[in-house]
Amino acid sequence: MPLFSRKGADIAHWEGAAEDWIAWARRPGHDAYWAYEPVLRAFIGAGAGAAIDIGCGEGRVSALLVALGYHVTAIDPVERMVAAAREKGSADAYAIAPAAQIPFASESFDLALMYNILTVLENIPKALAETRRLLRPDGRLVISVTHPFSERAEKEGEDGATILRLEEGYFGRERYSMRAERAGLRMDFAGWTQPLSLYTEALARAGFAITRMIEPQPSPRSPWRGRERWTKFPLFLWIEARPLG
Known part of the structure; x- marks a missing residue:
């Protein structure tokens, strides 16, 4: 999950939160990813080419790409995240790199x-x-983000997560932090x-030209x-885009 464009306070946050994130993400059924994975699998679709998972975190999405048939390179700027992905055998290749400086040739x-x-990139x-x-x-580029409307909700988050009130309204860009505690695990999110x-x-x-955009619902x-809750309101927004020219 975590990735920022340069080394700084934001990357430092995710370096400090890496162990908590690995535990949080790897417990099956613990967070939203597991409810949306079947839908994500269909949205991406099977393939056989070279794929890059930018901001691989602990590797669960990289593993999904491998299962879909892709030859996967997983990258993240947080060394512990890449190590966790490698330990899990989540991809075919790995690199420690930020999103703005990826050490591979053009058109790879x-x-x-x-x-x-x-949502966590500066x-x-x-x-x-x-x-x-x-x-x-x-x-093809496939993007998942937290839905901009759900991000702006001024309410208690589900299962003990406290969402801070945002002052700029919908059109502003604002830093946030959020703590979630559930089933004996704790996670500090920031972005x-x-x-x-x-x-x-x-x-x-x-x-890029956007070729598809959906607001997925969790698997029934x-x-x-x-x-x-998220069968009534969108939690995520998924975008497919392709290079122009």
């Missing part, structure tokens, strides 16, 4: 995945420009809230405790 990948990464345009460089002309137009404009300026077979 058929698919780039940014799963819940843009410099989104720079990261998207670097992703555009890495993709082949017929490549940025921003409107939908920030993502779409950054994609356009980086040379999921036992996840938060499922009922």
